[in-house]
Amino acid sequence: MFSIDSKKLTEFAIIAGTAVSCYYLMTMPSPDAIGANFDKKAQAKSDHNVKRILEDNPDLANNLKNLNTYEKKILADVFIPNSKSTRFKDIAGIDDILEDLYENVIIPLQEFGVDKKQLNKDLKERFGHLVENGLLEAPKGVLLYGPPGTGKSLTAKAVATECNAAFINISISTLLSSYYGESSKLVKALFTVADRIKPCVIFIDEIDSVFKTRSDTDHEVTSKMKSEFLSLIDGLETDGGILMMGATNRRTDIDEAFLRRMPKQYKIGLPDKEAREKILSLYIQNIPLENGLSIKLIAENTSGFSGSDLKEICRNAINNMVKEYRKLPSSKHKDIRPLTAEDFGLTDMPFFLD
Template sequence: MASQETISLVLRLAVSVAISYVTWRAIKEIIEPNRKEKQEAEKRSKQLLQRLGIKTTVKLSDHEMFVAQNLVEPDSVGVSWEDIGGLDDQIAELRRTVLMPLQKRPDIRVSSLVQPPKGVLLYGPPGCGKTMLAKAMAREADARFINLQLSTLTDKWYGESQKLAAAVFTLAEKIQPVIIFIDEIDAFLRVRDRGDHEVTAMMKAQFLSLWDGLISDSASRIVILGATNRPQDVDDAIRRRLPCSFRIGLPNPTQRLMILRKILAGEELSPDLELEIIAAQTDNYSGSDLQELCRKAAVRCYLRAVAQNDLQLLNSLNDVNVEETGADSRITMEDFQTALC
């Protein structure tokens, strides 16, 4: 009898534990509906860390693992210095002032003052190559690169945003040398005022406090790189922490010519196409504007080639009337002049 009672007690206890576990899992799913997404993010981060060659001995917290999904693989970046036209001076200065001190060679004895700036700001009109420069740095820096998204630092649970902000810096310390890139930094660290939400204000304060710790540590090789179209909207306290600034302005005619040559490299161009004239006619064009201009010219060239085979079908589908100009399928001066209109 005693043994039967013992078995019955054990069974009841096991059933009670099982029910409690299932109930706890169900409650956790209700309370934390994005738990699966976080687990998937952690799995992706682990795979990414392995591909980046970060040692498994580096122990990361849950918050650091969540931030780690913003790490960029250099091989996955399709932009290099050679792909950027018209910004040779800025590229050379970035290499001298940021990348070379960041990649300090151990075989050369240098002063302790030789260190990268703790903050770099790229500013200027939209479409002029700020993000492309950042991408090229991710590929060429020979350092870790964190493309920090604002959504990474926002969480619905009170106090989590501050923990995630702290995780950005603790992760960077563990995997340095590292560049932390914040695109549209004015949206995240804009001028503070009384209208700021409490959580946003606390997250900014946490970020600034940790940034100060980074600045005071002369041994750290961590650079925060920001990009913005509206530098006047960036908080003054942030500007002070970004001592190295580069203005990426609208290209001049010589720079526009270099950009056009970069964009059209590998394309079939007609002998009558004079890029110098196109560069002179595109005053106040940004790099992205020139990219769009080249796209329009290439589309017109394609439409002309289609028209040679089936002009009636082309007109019926697209309501476009293109004159037949022979079998030349190369991009011509006329294509660009039409695109400019």
């Protein structure tokens, strides 16, 4: 006779129950899951950004209605350029790259970016066919690559300011949220937010940390996020006023599929002597130097330094001088001393030419 073993039945029920719960936990994040990551501070920043965008562009009011939680989270990372934001004039020693970016990215983005109707009439009459083919439009993606501290992030930010575009600097860790299914929702939100507030530059720093050559060991969430990202880039209309920018120290490690979507690529290398002089001038042009010391001499003695290193030695030198100035009685405040080679740490260098 067929009989039911109650112990086995209980075991079966427990196993089935556990499997269903696991499946549910893996596939259905609780509606509050993102809420846990989206703290009050981020919420306030997001609301503040929406307010700022609307102050400058009241006609975007409709675009910024009915935002979902993921879009609100992305909006917390939006930067709206203001009069103090980094511009091209704040970057030295890479004039050729900035000029090329200006002509090939910024001007097309301004002319063809948001609304073709605004296109210069003369240009439209002469080159209308090229506009239709998309050949005069800005490239979809721009990659900046090179050693650390050479001004890649600075340049991406300045591109947004020069285009008067919003800047979304998204960190890979924000996108690679630990909740299953959440990463792709955030990636989608990144693109829908950019579309709502365009013109907009989406900047992904350290792209090699995610878009490195695909491997079988990729976590499922990472692979899904990557494919989602690539297909969303494909869906971008080049005349849509959204520009993707990426930066990396290791271009050779990046997935071919991603590189293909960043057709304009600029290598920003370590500055040569002339570029170092220009960077130093940017920071200490009007500051007196001791007899025998010049910007040229500092540039000659800082081979291998990045823009960031140069800024750092200028900062140290100025701090040394200001530290002493603070200790002086106010009657002596007018005697500001010039900066010395020692302030710049040059006397410690083996090749210091004096």
